[in-house]
Each structure stands twice: as C-alpha cells, then as structure tokens.
Amino acid sequence: VRSAMTEFYGGVLFIVEAGQGxxxxxxxxxxxxxxxxxxxxxxxxxxLGEYLTAQPRTS
Structure with missing residues (x-):
C-alpha cells in the first residue's frame, strides 16, 4: 500500500508508505x-524514512 485514507465514525485514518517494509x-x-x-x-x-525502514524478517 503506497497510501490510503479511510473514514470512520468520528475520524479519518491516513496511511502512507514510509520506507521499505x-x-x-x-x-x-x-x-x-x-x-x-x-x-x-x-x-x-x-x-525520517531511512530510520523507519524495516529489514525483512527471515524464518
């Protein structure tokens, strides 16, 4: 998801991509x-994007 906006009762949720993962x-x-x-x-x-990047998890 690059970005999303969802309205709900009483508010709005915004989501944006902030770095890899x-x-x-x-x-x-x-x-x-x-x-x-x-x-x-x-x-x-x-x-702050470089600080928010998460490394892929390995199993």
Missing part, C-alpha cells in the same frame, strides 16, 4: 484538513 499511520478528527495532513506526513517520511 514500513508505513506511517495517523488518525485525525473528521474535520481535519486531508491535504494538510497528507502534506505533513510526506514531509515527515522524507525526513
């Missing part, structure tokens, strides 16, 4: 500015 999720109130939330999430991933 990692995602960033944010829950907001239903009146939040979706464009601003998405923009801020993208900026955060650009700044």
């Amino acid at each position: 990692a995602h960033l999720a944010v829950v907001t109130t239903e009146d939040a500015d979706a464009g601003l939330v998405g923009h801020n999430m993208s900026e955060l991933v650009e700044q």
Whole structure:
C-alpha cells in the first residue's frame, strides 16, 4: 500500500508508505484538513524514512 485514507465514525485514518517494509499511520478528527495532513506526513517520511525502514524478517 503506497497510501490510503479511510473514514470512520468520528475520524479519518491516513496511511502512507514510509520506507521499505514500513508505513506511517495517523488518525485525525473528521474535520481535519486531508491535504494538510497528507502534506505533513510526506514531509515527515522524507525526513525520517531511512530510520523507519524495516529489514525483512527471515524464518
């Protein structure tokens, strides 16, 4: 999943890809500015993406 937005009663869930094997999720109130939330999430991933990358698990 590169990005997803899901509305639920009382809020919105945003999910964006945040590096290899990692995602960033944010829950907001239903009146939040979706464009601003998405923009801020993208900026955060650009700044922290290398630290959020998860190595593949081996069995």
